[in-house]
Amino acid sequence: MADLSPTSINWQLYLHSIQEKNIRFLSRAISLVENGVSGYELLLEALPHPNDTPVIGITGPPGAGKSTLTDALIGEWVGRGKRVAVLCIDPSSAFHGGALLGDRIRMSEWYTHPDVFIRSLAARGSLGGLHPGILEITDLLRAAQFDCILIETVGVGQNEIEIAGLADTTLVVLVPEAGDEIQTMKAGLMEIADIFVVNKSDRPDADLFVRNLRLMLSPAFHRPGRETAIVKTIASQKQGLEELMQKIEESLRQQQTAERRNRLLTERAFYLISKRRMKDVDKGEMNQKIARQTAAGTFNLYKFVSDY
Amino acid sequence: MADLSPTSINWQLYLHSIQEKNIRFLSRAISLVENGVSGYELLLEALPHPNDTPVIGITGPPGAGKSTLTDALIGEWVGRGKRVAVLCIDPSSAFHGGALLGDRIRMSEWYTHPDVFIRSLAARGSLGGLHPGILEITDLLRAAQFDCILIETVGVGQNEIEIAGLADTTLVVLVPEAGDEIQTMKAGLMEIADIFVVNKSDRPDADLFVRNLRLMLSPAFHRPGRETAIVKTIASQKQGLEELMQKIEESLRQQQTAERRNRLLTERAFYLISKRRMKDVDKGEMNQKIARQTAAGTFNLYKFVSDY
Numbered sequence: 001m002a003d004l005s006p007t008s009i010n011w012q013l014y015l016h017s018i019q020e021k022n023i024r025f026l027s028r029a030i031s032l033v034e035n036g037v038s039g040y041e042l043l044l045e046a047l048p049h050p051n052d053t054p055v056i057g058i059t060g061p062p063g064a065g066k067s068t069l070t071d072a073l074i075g076e077w078v079g080r081g082k083r084v085a086v087l088c089i090d091p092s093s094a095f096h097g098g099a100l101l102g103d104r105i106r107m108s109e110w111y112t113h114p115d116v117f118i119r120s121l122a123a124r125g126s127l128g129g130l131h132p133g134i135l136e137i138t139d140l141l142r143a144a145q146f147d148c149i150l151i152e153t154v155g156v157g158q159n160e161i162e163i164a165g166l167a168d169t170t171l172v173v174l175v176p177e178a179g180d181e182i183q184t185m186k187a188g189l190m191e192i193a194d195i196f197v198v199n200k201s202d203r204p205d206a207d208l209f210v211r212n213l214r215l216m217l218s219p220a221f222h223r224p225g226r227e228t229a230i231v232k233t234i235a236s237q238k239q240g241l242e243e244l245m246q247k248i249e250e251s252l253r254q255q256q257t258a259e260r261r262n263r264l265l266t267e268r269a270f271y272l273i274s275k276r277r278m279k280d281v282d283k284g285e286m287n288q289k290i291a292r293q294t295a296a297g298t299f300n301l302y303k304f305v306s307d308y
Numbered sequence: 309m310a311d312l313s314p315t316s317i318n319w320q321l322y323l324h325s326i327q328e329k330n331i332r333f334l335s336r337a338i339s340l341v342e343n344g345v346s347g348y349e350l351l352l353e354a355l356p357h358p359n360d361t362p363v364i365g366i367t368g369p370p371g372a373g374k375s376t377l378t379d380a381l382i383g384e385w386v387g388r389g390k391r392v393a394v395l396c397i398d399p400s401s402a403f404h405g406g407a408l409l410g411d412r413i414r415m416s417e418w419y420t421h422p423d424v425f426i427r428s429l430a431a432r433g434s435l436g437g438l439h440p441g442i443l444e445i446t447d448l449l450r451a452a453q454f455d456c457i458l459i460e461t462v463g464v465g466q467n468e469i470e471i472a473g474l475a476d477t478t479l480v481v482l483v484p485e486a487g488d489e490i491q492t493m494k495a496g497l498m499e500i501a502d503i504f505v506v507n508k509s510d511r512p513d514a515d516l517f518v519r520n521l522r523l524m525l526s527p528a529f530h531r532p533g534r535e536t537a538i539v540k541t542i543a544s545q546k547q548g549l550e551e552l553m554q555k556i557e558e559s560l561r562q563q564q565t566a567e568r569r570n571r572l573l574t575e576r577a578f579y580l581i582s583k584r585r586m587k588d589v590d591k592g593e594m595n596q597k598i599a600r601q602t603a604a605g606t607f608n609l610y611k612f613v614s615d616y
């Protein structure tokens with residue numbers, strides 16, 4: 001086994017091995033990025049750019065069946081002879097110190113499949129709700145020449161707006177019970193969905209739900225130039241997957257404009273620059289300073305910030 | 309009406325008026341922060357620090373009844389002779405260009421009440437999922453001497469982990485249907501809840517849900533030194549509010565340690581510093597640069613970022 005101390009890492013070997021689809025090197029490189037081992041930027045700068053591997057975001061509220069759907073979609077791609085990489089971002093892992101068992105149980109069939117690579121990442125309370133190394137890790141997967149990359153995130157909120165900067169197309173998975181129109185809009189999902197997947201669509205109120213969703217997507221609300229498909233599925237029974245795959249392909253085709261790609265790259269650059277500029281800010285140190293000043297009664301948040 | 313051009317703003321007058329509970333000046337000051345009118349930092353640095361107004365975060369998935377609960381809680385505080393400020397953060401407003409009608413309808417009773425101040429803020433796709441001026445606006449409310457500040461955010465995900473840096477205590481509102489244990493944990497709510505509110509608790513599976521929730525809060529999962537209460541409510545019928553108010557007061561008492569306050573201040577300082585450091589990064593400009601480089605075939609994300 002190679003020496004993995006930060007100073008002795010042979011990044012050229014990593015780059016070469018990853019491009020040769022060596023999964024062990026890929027896994028290690030991801031761990032190095034995850035742990036912020038210094039020097040990995042060199043590896044990233046050496047990666048080939050640009051790369052057209054489609055990145056598909058899968059998001060939606062808890063209980064909508066995202067993992068089951070992801071599991072089924074892996075099957076569709078593998079069935080077409082494709083190599084698939086899956087990143088599961090799990091915000092609760094900050095608490096449990098590791099990814100949850102749930103995903104693993106649901107996707108266990110794929111963990112040992114030679115054409116499937118699954119990695120769970122803890123969100124670790126990073127500012128954006130995404131794993132802090134998500135962009136870099138996705139670029140490593142691109143370099144490893146997967147045919148498609150799935151990124152599953154949990155939650156309903158702004159974190160998905162960010163994966164919109166990461167994903168070429170975004171599926172929002174809902175269940176018919178997800179709520180009335182107002183509540184659904186409130187979830188902030190309208191902006192980021194390229195495809196709405198109404199899962200568990202055998203439930204009695206599914207058609208009403210789809211009708212309401214369609215109403216919300218009428219021209220008055222609709223983003224110009226961007227079409228949002230609605231697909232009904234029953235992921236646990238692998239129903240609706242053909243149509244979903246077709247819609248994903250259509251959406252990816254639509255999205256492949258220079259304008260859109262540049263917008264996504266802008267979002268990614270912004271995120272990475274922000275990460276770099278804040279690298280020197282040590283929260284522990286800052287906390288000690290604040291503690292001293294509050295104890296002395298001299299602390300003023302806005303002065304503190306402008307002095308920093 | 310005062311001249312509101314940025315150069316002629318009399319910040320001393322603003323400060324004085326806000327501290328005198330002048331709602332019109334408070335509203336205008338919030339708008340100035342919201343619109344990033346230059347110079348408002350002077351106002352903020354002049355605000356009195358620290359200030360003990362409790363800030364209560366209210367969050368949870370769409371459809372859980374957060375607005376109805378907020379509405380009922382306003383009634384509880386007003387009934388105790390308190391002045392209450394409410395901020396509703398609405399992520400979907402980025403799309404609609406304004407806060408949603410839903411909240412307004414639900415809380416309409418309070419919009420004209422002299423002891424209640426309600427403001428809806430659009431999240432505008434900011435990195436953190438919170439309104440970019442949320443910290444500053446909360447400090448303006450503190451200066452206006454409200455007895456308590458409620459911050460309602462929509463969504464299940466990391467944005468709540470951030471309001472944990474903003475709020476002294478955080479209520480997570482759930483409904484019995486929200487899902488099984490695994491799904492609930494996945495939502496990343498465990499880390500941030502000080503109080504779980506199981507709303508609509510007249511539903512048949514409410515007791516089972518509470519039991520599962522309690523199981524999850526058992527010592528194996530539990531954060532040391534932090535107690536998480538569970539309160540059943542039916543907000544629409546104002547049931548369970550007495551107990552909830554009591555738990556909120558207990559939680560606020562528990563949280564009022566120097567250590568916790570310093571941790572919150574550290575989170576706030578980090579957020580504000582990040583905002584300042586990224587102020588010069590103009591996404592439009594960056595997009596143009598990226599477009600030129602991708603067209604020329606010279607773009608490399610990681611080189612671009614390290615050169616910026």
